[in-house]
Amino acid sequence: MGKVLVLNASYEPLNITSWRRAVVLLIKGKAEQVEHNGKYIYSGFPLPTVIRLRHYVRVPYKEIPLTRRNLLHRDSHSCQYCGYIGDDLTLDHVIPRSRGGGDSWENIVTACVRCNVRKGNRTPKEANMLLDVAPRKPYSGLYFEVTKHLKNGVNQEWRKYVIGI
Known part of the structure; x- marks a missing residue:
């Protein structure tokens, strides 16, 4: 019903x-x-x-746990750089961990393997790759x-x- x-x-x-x-x-x-x-x-x-x-x-x-499943749901199971929708998505740190970026809702987005490799150890601005939507905590x-x-x-x-x- x-x-x-x-x-x-x-x-x-x-x-x-x-x-x-x-x-x-x-x-x-x-x-x-x-x-x-x-x-x-x-x-x-x-x-x-x-x-x-x-x-x-x-x-x-109640705090919402920062998990891969929750991140994928928040980002609608799509790459936040190119819009690709599929199963082989990775998690990308907007500000790389090597540059002080941590694990938080505001710093992790879903990305396809191709975009994640292309961005590498750079910020989206440095890689000339814009995010579709700014990441935020639900x-x-x-x-x-x-x-x-x-x-x-x-x-x-x-x-x-x-x-x-």
Whole structure:
């Protein structure tokens, strides 16, 4: 049936849950329906796609791990220099490690082997290779999950509740 985006009372995204859990929260009065897709569970009860909790929930900040998988997802599995999309992508340090560049969201991008070798031990400016998008740290861990759904063409109504998409 689908997944449901759960918003805090302040309309910030909290997580993605199953439609069954969302319906339970609605029936118990702990949440209200914000969006639905036109499908009905039964007459007069539309299937929710976005719900909002009635009471604010404090969520501790959670650091997003800097992993190859997360970097590939952030960069849409494409070379940030030439736009190549494929499986044989590498990770490139914008400012090379030998020049003091560290491992951070703002300094690592995905690159095809050809561009990575061409850039070598230089900065993009020195190699005359411009980045398509400046690398940045994602807003939240939920960002990854939501963008997967949006890229598949599902749940486009979530777009207005998530910053940076």
